[in-house]
Amino acid sequence: MMTKNQTNEREQLEMLTIDQLVPNDHLVRKLEAAIDFSFIYPLVENLYSPNGRPSIDPVVLFKMTFIQYVFGIRSMRQTIKEIETNMAYRWFLGFGFHTEVPHFSTFGKNYVRRFQDTDIFEQIFYRILKEIMHQGLLHADHLFIDSTHVKASANKRKYDKKVVRKETRAYEEKLQLELNMDREEHGKKPFPPEKFEKEEWKEIKESTTDPESGYYVKDERTKQFAYSFHAATDEKGFVLGAIVTPGNVHDSHVLQPLVERVIQNVQKPLAVAADAAYKTPAITNFLLENQMLPVLPYTRPKTKDGFFRKHEYIYDEHYNCYLCPQGQILKYATTTKEGYRQYKSNPLICSKCPSLSRCTESKHHQKLIQRHIWESYVEEAEHLRHSYDIKQIYAKRKETIERVFADAKEKHGMRWTTLRGLKKLSMQAMLTFAAMNLKKLATWTWQVA
Numbered sequence: 037m038m039t040k041n042q043t044n045e046r047e048q049l050e051m052l053t054i055d056q057l058v059p060n061d062h063l064v065r066k067l068e069a070a071i072d073f074s075f076i077y078p079l080v081e082n083l084y085s086p087n088g089r090p091s092i093d094p095v096v097l098f099k100m101t102f103i104q105y106v107f108g109i110r111s112m113r114q115t116i117k118e119i120e121t122n123m124a125y126r127w128f129l130g131f132g133f134h135t136e137v138p139h140f141s142t143f144g145k146n147y148v149r150r151f152q153d154t155d156i157f158e159q160i161f162y163r164i165l166k167e168i169m170h171q172g173l174l175h176a177d178h179l180f181i182d183s184t185h186v187k188a189s190a191n192k193r194k195y196d197k198k199v200v201r202k203e204t205r206a207y208e209e210k211l212q213l214e215l216n217m218d219r220e221e222h223g224k225k226p227f228p229p230e231k232f233e234k235e236e237w238k239e240i241k242e243s244t245t246d247p248e249s250g251y252y253v254k255d256e257r258t259k260q261f262a263y264s265f266h267a268a269t270d271e272k273g274f275v276l277g278a279i280v281t282p283g284n285v286h287d288s289h290v291l292q293p294l295v296e297r298v299i300q301n302v303q304k305p306l307a308v309a310a311d312a313a314y315k316t317p318a319i320t321n322f323l324l325e326n327q328m329l330p331v332l333p334y335t336r337p338k339t340k341d342g343f344f345r346k347h348e349y350i351y352d353e354h355y356n357c358y359l360c361p362q363g364q365i366l367k368y369a370t371t372t373k374e375g376y377r378q379y380k381s382n383p384l385i386c387s388k389c390p391s392l393s394r395c396t397e398s399k400h401h402q403k404l405i406q407r408h409i410w411e412s413y414v415e416e417a418e419h420l421r422h423s424y425d426i427k428q429i430y431a432k433r434k435e436t437i438e439r440v441f442a443d444a445k446e447k448h449g450m451r452w453t454t455l456r457g458l459k460k461l462s463m464q465a466m467l468t469f470a471a472m473n474l475k476k477l478a479t480w481t482w483q484v485a
Contacts, residue, residue: 054123054126054127054131054132054133055127057123057124057127058123058124058127059124061482062124063106063107063475063478063479064124064125064127064128065482066478066479066482067102067106067128067474067475067478068128069478069481069482069483070167070474070477070478070481070482071164071167071474071477071478073095073098073099074095075163076094076095076098076160077094077095079156079159079160079163080094080150080156083150083151083154083156084150092138092142092146096129096130096138097138097142097143097146098160099128099129100112100115100116100119100129100138100143101143101467102467102470102471102474103115103118103119103125103128103129104449105448105449105467105468105470105471106448106471106474106475108447108448108449109449110449110454111140111454112140112143112144113140115140116137116138116139116140119131119137120137147460147463151463152459153459157462157463157466157467157470158466160466160467160470161278161466161467161469161470161473162301164470164473164474164477165274165276165301165302165473167477168274168473168477169302171477171480171481173272173274173477173480173481174270174272174274174276174302175270175271175272176270176276176298176302176303176305177271177305177306177307178270178271178305178306178307178308178309178331178429178432179268179269179270179276179295179298179305179307179308179309180268180269180270180271180309180310180432180433180436180437181266181267181268181291181294181295181308181309181310181314181437182266182267182287182310182311182433182437182438182441183264183265183266183267183287183290184264184265184267184441184444184445184450185252185254185262185263185264185265185283186262186263186264186265186450186451186452186453186461187260187261187262187451187452187453188243188246188249188260188261188262188263188283188452188453188456189245189246189452189453189454189455189456190243190245190246190249190261190456191243191245191261192251192259192260192261194243194244194245195241195242195243195244195251195261196241196242196244197239197240197241197242198239198240198241198242199237199238199239199240200237200238200240201235201236201237202235202236202237202238203285203289205289205318206289206292206293207292207318207321207322208232211318211375211409212227212232212373214375214409214410215227215371215372215373215375215409218371218377218409219370219371222356222368222370222371224370224371227373231373232373240284243261245261245456246261246456246457248282248456248457248458249261249262249263249282249283249456250262250263250264250281250282250283250284250285251283251284252264252283252284260283261283262282262283263280263281263282263283263453263458263461264280264281264282264283264285264287264290265278265280265441265444265450265465266278266279266280266281266287266290266291266294267294267437267440267441267465267469268294268295268298268437269436269437269440270436271432271436272436273435273436273439273440273476274473274476275440275469275472275473276298276301276302277294277297277298277301277302278294278465278466278469279293279294279297280458280461280462280465281458282458286313287313287314288313288314288316288318288319291308291310291314291319291322292318292319292322295308295322295323295328304326304328305328306328306329307328307329307330307331307426307429308323308328308329308330308331309331309332309429309430309432309433310330310331310332311332311333311433312332312333312334312335314332315332315333315335315414315417316414317375317408317409317410317411317413317414318410320332320410320413320414320416320417321410321413323417324413324416324417325413329420329426330416330417330420331420331421331426331429331430332417332418332421332430333421333430334421342394343394343395344360344361344391344394344395346405348361349361349366349405351407356368357379358379358405358407360381360395360403361391361395362389362390362391364381364382364385364386364389365381365382366379366380366381366403366405367379367380371409372406375408375409375410376406376407376408376409377406377407377408377409378404378405378406379404379405379406379407380402380403380404381402381403381404382402383400383401383402386401386402386403387401440469440472443472444468444469444472448468448471448472449468450464450468
């Protein structure tokens with residue numbers, strides 16, 4: 037039987053509190069119980085003047101941003117609209133039925149005037165992480181690192197071409213020292229300092245809308261201005277640190293500073309897991325030299341079809357030479373300023389070799405093999421890859437760092453950004469990951485009354 041609602045209770049007068057309207061298991065109750073938000077007051081105290089008009093409570097200000105990032109609301113303007121009508125959000129902020137909600141521009145004005153040139157967002161992120169550690173939920177012996185691209189608020193067709201200087205990498209100074217030592221050991225003159233100081237330039241596309249974003253090319257169909265969010269998680273999926281770079285910065289350039297940040301603020305991990313993009317001589321050298329196990333996957337050979345693979349040329353460490361599949365020697369020639377030793381074959385022998393067509397396309401009939409001075413560290417990482425424990429650690433990537441990025445994009449608004457500039461994107465990253473950590477902390481520590 038169809039029922040028609042004959043009564044209209046919209047105008048009914050009732051006496052109740054906001055607390056009665058919020059379900060006992062609502063997420064905002066869990067967030068409120070998880071951490072005492074008054075820790076924000078001492079962090080921002082020196083950013084406010086002792087004189088002048090009273091400000092909006094800074095705890096309320098940051099709670100509004102947590103509502104936006106925890107619930108994945110697309111903008112602060114929309115967040116304010118939601119707070120006006122959502123009783124659970126009002127309860128979380130400590131508002132009554134008739135409390136006036138701040139204007140949506142309030143946070144933006146406070147960001148420009150107070151927070152822009154501070155590390156307040158990082159401090160809040162690490163304060164929440166400290167609470168997670170205090171609860172005994174953190175398991176940071178194994179670190180999982182990756183990056184994801186976030187589409188910038190910029191038209192990919194509006195750009196200027198610009199020539200810029202190539203950035204210096206974190207390991208550059210150490211590499212220069214060791215490759216000069218390598219040259220001296222082989223009877224070569226070390227490179228003079230000016231050889232390394234010579235500036236190298238490259239042409240890039242710079243967005244006219246957001247110049248600090250980077251032009252990211254994944255394939256023929258995916259070309260856009262973007263930012264890269266680099267993050268590290270523990271084996272439970274808690275984010276331990278994050279760095280934001282333009283989208284055209286390679287993942288491998290950020291691992292060292294990210295790991296160092298985790299060591300400084302959390303603890304030193306026993307093992308670091310990452311995908312194939314991080315399998316470089318510099319990274320494996322950094323990890324093994326600092327007593328951290330590299331957990332890296334198999335990488336396919338990049339040799340052309342029909343040619344001998346690099347592993348078919350046997351390296352003799354004692355005599356410092358390579359043996360080709362036909363048993364001929366490739367002797368050491370030099371060490372380049374990029375840190376690669378070059379080994380060359382005898383062209384007189386190679387020109388008569390029956391396997392020449394499978395070995396090289398050189399018109400001089402000379403095979404050249406390059407071996408990085410830190411190649412032994414890559415080989416050690418490849419050797420470790422086959423152990424059972426390393427395989428078990430690597431298998432957790434899909435349920436840690438990859439799941440974090442999936443949740444951040446699907447549930448917390450990180451697929452694209454409406455903000456512009458590296459500082460604001462860093463703020464978004466720290467608030468997003470802080471919100472995700474807080475949500476997990478609140479869910480795991482919630483005790484039903």
